[in-house]
Amino acid sequence: xxxxxxxxxxxxxxxxxxxxxxxxxxxxxxxxxxxxxxxxxxxxxxxxxxxxxxxxxxxxxxxxxxxxxxxxxxxxxxxxxxxxxxxxxxxxxxxxxxxxxxxxxxxxxxxxxxxxxxxxxxxxxxxxxxxxxxxxxxxxxxxxxxxxxxxxxxxxxxxxxxxxxxxxxxxxxxxxxxxxxxxxxxxxxxxxxxxxxxxxxxxxxxxxxxxxxxxxxxxxxxxxxxxxxxxxxxxxxxxxxxxxxxxxxxxxxxxxxxxx
Amino acid sequence: xxxxxxxxxxxxxxxxxxxxxxxxxxxxxxxxxxxxxxxxxxxxxxxxxxxxxxxxxxxxxxxxxxxxxxxxxxxxxxxxxxxxxxxxxxxxxxxxxxxxxxxxxxxxxxxxxxxxxxxxxxxxxxxxxxxxxxxxxxxxxxxxxxxxxxxxxxxxxxxxxxxxxxxxxxxxxxxxxxxxxxxxxxxxxxxxxxxxxxxxxxxxxxxxxxxxxxxxxxxxxxxxxxxxxxxxxxxxxxxxxxxxxxxxxxxxxxxxxxxxxxxxxxxxxxxxxxxxxxxxxxxxxxxxxxxxxxxxxxxxxxxxxxxxxxxxxxxxxxxxxxxxxxxxxxxxxxxxxxxxxxxxxxxxxxxxxxxxxxx
Numbered sequence: 001x002x003x004x005x006x007x008x009x010x011x012x013x014x015x016x017x018x019x020x021x022x023x024x025x026x027x028x029x030x031x032x033x034x035x036x037x038x039x040x041x042x043x044x045x046x047x048x049x050x051x052x053x054x055x056x057x058x059x060x061x062x063x064x065x066x067x068x069x070x071x072x073x074x075x076x077x078x079x080x081x082x083x084x085x086x087x088x089x090x091x092x093x094x095x096x097x098x099x100x101x102x103x104x105x106x107x108x109x110x111x112x113x114x115x116x117x118x119x120x121x122x123x124x125x126x127x128x129x130x131x132x133x134x135x136x137x138x139x140x141x142x143x144x145x146x147x148x149x150x151x152x153x154x155x156x157x158x159x160x161x162x163x164x165x166x167x168x169x170x171x172x173x174x175x176x177x178x179x180x181x182x183x184x185x186x187x188x189x190x191x192x193x194x195x196x197x198x199x200x201x202x203x204x205x206x207x208x209x210x211x212x213x214x215x216x217x218x219x220x221x222x223x224x225x226x227x228x229x230x231x232x233x234x235x236x237x238x239x240x241x242x243x244x245x246x247x248x249x250x251x252x253x254x255x256x257x258x259x260x
Numbered sequence: 261x262x263x264x265x266x267x268x269x270x271x272x273x274x275x276x277x278x279x280x281x282x283x284x285x286x287x288x289x290x291x292x293x294x295x296x297x298x299x300x301x302x303x304x305x306x307x308x309x310x311x312x313x314x315x316x317x318x319x320x321x322x323x324x325x326x327x328x329x330x331x332x333x334x335x336x337x338x339x340x341x342x343x344x345x346x347x348x349x350x351x352x353x354x355x356x357x358x359x360x361x362x363x364x365x366x367x368x369x370x371x372x373x374x375x376x377x378x379x380x381x382x383x384x385x386x387x388x389x390x391x392x393x394x395x396x397x398x399x400x401x402x403x404x405x406x407x408x409x410x411x412x413x414x415x416x417x418x419x420x421x422x423x424x425x426x427x428x429x430x431x432x433x434x435x436x437x438x439x440x441x442x443x444x445x446x447x448x449x450x451x452x453x454x455x456x457x458x459x460x461x462x463x464x465x466x467x468x469x470x471x472x473x474x475x476x477x478x479x480x481x482x483x484x485x486x487x488x489x490x491x492x493x494x495x496x497x498x499x500x501x502x503x504x505x506x507x508x509x510x511x512x513x514x515x516x517x518x519x520x521x522x523x524x525x526x527x528x529x530x531x532x533x534x535x536x537x538x539x540x541x542x543x544x545x546x547x548x549x550x551x552x553x554x555x556x557x558x559x560x561x562x563x564x565x566x567x568x569x570x571x572x573x574x575x576x577x578x579x580x581x582x583x584x585x586x587x588x589x590x591x592x593x594x595x596x597x598x599x600x601x602x603x604x605x606x607x608x609x610x611x612x613x614x615x616x617x618x619x
Contacts, residue, residue: 055503076505091503093496095565100489105505107486119485148301 004067006031006203007052007083007172012061014047021047022058023227029172029203034194036214036235037207038247039224045207046088048224049176052205053085054078065171076105082171086178090161094150099123099130101149102164133167134160136193154181162190166197173197174205179213191217211240223247300614304567307610308558308574311603315578319585327588330461337468340580342367342533342543344471344573345526346551347558348478349519351572354555355482356495356515357564358407358414362399362421363523364547368539369429370396370527375438375537378447385449393524399425400520401513408512418548426544433539440535454532467529474522475573482569491515495564553600554579557607566611578603 009027013020021044029035039045050056052063054072062069065081072078075085092101103126109115110122127145134145149157158181165173175194179187187210194204194217208214214221215235223230223246230246231253245251300306320328346363353360370392377388399421406417443451453467482488490511493501502508526547531537543550558575560567579600586596 075503076507079505085503087503089500089503091500093493093500093504093565095496096489096492100493101504104489104493104501105486105507107489109486118480119487121484121486121489123484 003030005029005064006066007205008064008067009048009052010062010064012048012051012058012063014044014051014056014058020227022051022061024061025224025228027052027222027229028232029205030220032198032201032203033219034198034204034206034217036218036221037205037224038209038211038214038221038243040248043224043247044227045224046176047227049085049174049205049207052078053083053087053174055085055087079105079168082169083174084165084169084172085174086158086161086165086176088176088180090157092149092157092161095148097146097148098134098152098160099126099145101160102126102130102133102167106168129167130163133163136163136166136196155183155186158182159186159190162193166193169197169202172203172205174207176207177209178206179208179210187213211243214243215240223253225249297614297616300610304559304614305571305574307607307614308571308578311557312574312578312581315581315585319581319589323585323588327585330459331463332584332588334462334464334468336577336580336584337471338463338465338533339584340576341465341467341471342526342530343547343550343554343579344576345474345522345529346543346547347554347572347576348471348474348569349522349526350548350551350555351558351560351567351569352478352491352515352519352522353414354495354552354560354562355491355564355567356512357498358495358512358515359418359552359562360403360414360516360519361418361548362403362425363519363526363551364543364545365422365425365429366396366399366520366523367526367530367547368541368544369399369425369432370524371530371537371541372429372433372527372539374450374528374531375443376433378450379438379442385447389449389528392527393521396520396522396524396527397517398520400516400518400523403520404513404516407516408509422548429539429544435539437539438537443531443536450528450537451532451535453529454535465532467532470525470529471573474525475569479569487511487514492565495566497565550579551576553604557600557603559607559611561611562608566615575607 005028007029009025012022012025012027014022025044025048027048037045037048047056051058054075054077057073063072064070070081072081078085093104108122108125110120114120115122131145149160152160158178162175162178165175178190182190191213194206197204206214206218218235221233221235221243223233223243225247233243233246233253242251246253326332346367349363350360373395374385374388374392377383377391378385383391403417403421406412407414453470454465456463456465482491490501490506493504493506494508494511498508530541530543534541554576555572556562556575557578558567558571558573560571582599583596587593
């Protein structure tokens with residue numbers, strides 16, 4: 001590819017005590033693509049994602065957004081750069097409502113006196129927006145937008161988290177296991193949403209263990225092993241079996257695919 | 261899109277004919293009890309309000325107009341004004357899944373600062389009162405910093421702060437009381453919160469007004485501003501809130517500082533209520549437990565993130581109604597403590613039951 005990556009990382013290192021989670025890891029995400037990240041449990045996928053989304057600060061290495069070096073001190077900083085993340089834990093407050101959760105940290109205030117001086121939230125506008133976004137995702141099984149997140153099923157919660165990222169992500173959307181807790185039908189909705197977001201021109205990083213899903217939507221697959229990028233493969237030219245073999249170390253990737 | 265999926269994985273083709281009907285959850289548990297449970301889940305301040313009204317009705321029926329008169333009912337308000345204000349501060353802390361054992365001590369220390377600044381250094385009360393409020397805020401900031409940055413448990417931080425502030429209070433005041441005569445003559449502004457006015461048979465003090473205004477303002481802030489939502493989110497699951505984009509440190513700092521400031525107001529109200537400034541006021545020792553009692557009876561979860569400040573206000577009033585009602589009925593004062601103890605346990609039991617609505 002001759003294009004410049006929209007989000008890139010070089011030589012990321014992250015250690016937790018004696019455990020090295022990221023070992024000089026590289027990463028490239030190109031505009032408009034869906035990049036799947038696969039790897040065994042403990043390969044360091046989550047650490048990579050957390051470094052890219054600002055949840056952890058790498059010990060060494062560089063992250064570049066649009067070619068410019070950036071450092072994210074916290075998730076808010078990454079978000080301000082247009083990077084939205086759906087974490088495996090979903091990062092929702094169970095006792096708060098769907099709307100409160102969707103707008104957490106970016107609430108809409110009323111216009112005029114009430115909003116400016118009394119900082120009153122515009123709940124009606126937020127509800128309307130949240131409802132639209134959930135409908136787009138086909139999450140109409142949610143009866144009441146004001147209900148607490150803890151009253152939702154696991155799949156519904158995941159749907160709300162994905163809707164939140166899709167609604168606000170402007171540059172990059174990172175999805176960590178977005179279909180792990182979903183039924184067949186809900187998974188399909190999320191995959192359709194991923195395609196939909198791609199059509200809007202926003203690149204997606206998809207972390208998943210679900211090979212059929214990965215091979216269906218990904219343009220490229222980043223295989224993560226032992227804390228670093230083992231290789232990047234094209235899902236059209238290799239089989240799922242090969243991908244799993246690379247990822248588990250059962251097979252060495254062909255040398256022309258291996259990452260530098 | 262099914263080209264990439266091989267035959268064996270073609271498990272989704274039947275989806276096109278799947279029911280598109282929105283899942284409707286027929287609520288089979290339509291019983292009265294379930295409906296009550298749901299109502300309580302949505303409006304957590306309802307339980308203490310019901311208990312409060314029931315207590316007033318029972319005392320009104322048994323004691324008659326001796327209890328159920330504007331004078332007596334407003335007397336209750338006057339008696340709970342300090343605890344009510346401290347409970348407002350306590351509510352903020354407990355909503356963030358913390359606990360503040362130092363609220364009473366801060367209140368007493370702030371009142372001492374206001375008094376000493378006025379009488380020892382001759383600073384006009386117009387400045388010594390803000391100075392006392394500033395000291396309260398600063399103590400809150402210190403606790404907040406220790407909780408948020410040093411990551412010490414709030415219980416430990418405020419247990420230490422309670423002792424430190426109380427000791428500082430005795431050392432600084434040299435254990436001297438400022439007499440009400442002097443306050444009335446030289447610095448009436450210090451006693452402003454004790455100013456009373458009559459509405460019919462009801463007697464309202466400015467301290468009571470301050471308490472009610474405080475509860476209403478905080479109720480608004482917690483419900484209708486982004487800050488309030490962040491306080492709940494941090495108390496509910498601090499890590500999730502942070503990942504979702506809440507500045508946890510700033511939220512916790514603001515809560516502890518505001519709680520310290522409110523304790524300062526409680527100190528000012530104390531001067532009005534007692535007429536004098538006394539470093540050995542009992543609030544310094546029992547204010548923390550009294551405020552925690554009000555908050556717990558008010559249905560606010562000690563685990564954070566759940567409850568309403570109105571609940572804490574009703575909780576403070578419930579304690580006040582019990583105290584005065586039982587005293588009027590001629591009961592031994594121990595009955596009050598016994599009943600309040602039962603109420604605390606009952607309130608937490610109800611809280612657990614309400615939360616079952618979610619599972």
